[in-house]
Amino acid sequence: xxxxxxxxxxxEESKKLQLPAKRRITDIIGAQGLNGETFVIKLNxxxxxxxxxxxxxxxxxxxxxxxxx
Numbered sequence: 001x002x003x004x005x006x007x008x009x010x011x012e013e014s015k016k017l018q019l020p021a022k023r024r025i026t027d028i029i030g031a032q033g034l035n036g037e038t039f040v041i042k043l044n045x046x047x048x049x050x051x052x053x054x055x056x057x058x059x060x061x062x063x064x065x066x067x068x069x
Contacts, residue, residue, distance in 0.1 A: 006054050008032075009061040019054070026050040028060060039064050 002021035007014050008028065017028070025048060029036050041048045042061040054060065 004054065004056040006056075006058045006060055009059065011064070023054050024050070025052050025054065025060065028054075029062075034062065 004019055004021050004023075006017050006019060006028075008017050010032075019028075025041055025043065026036075029050060036050060039062040041050060042063060043052060043054075044059055048060075
């Protein structure tokens with residue numbers, strides 16, 4: 001099985017993930033135990049959809065939505 005490395009950024013911390021090839025962003029959301037309604041997804045500094053496939057070297061960032069009043 002082919003593997004790839006992507007960088008995951010959360011709360012200003014980054015880590016390298018070794019993943020099977022052709023993973024989707026939604027796979028990472030589930031594996032990290034995240035609630036997809038609490039953040040915006042950025043892929044290589046642009047807004048991204050959870051169904052997008054990841055590629056070797058991608059930078060995936062989950063930007064938390066801040067609520068307040």
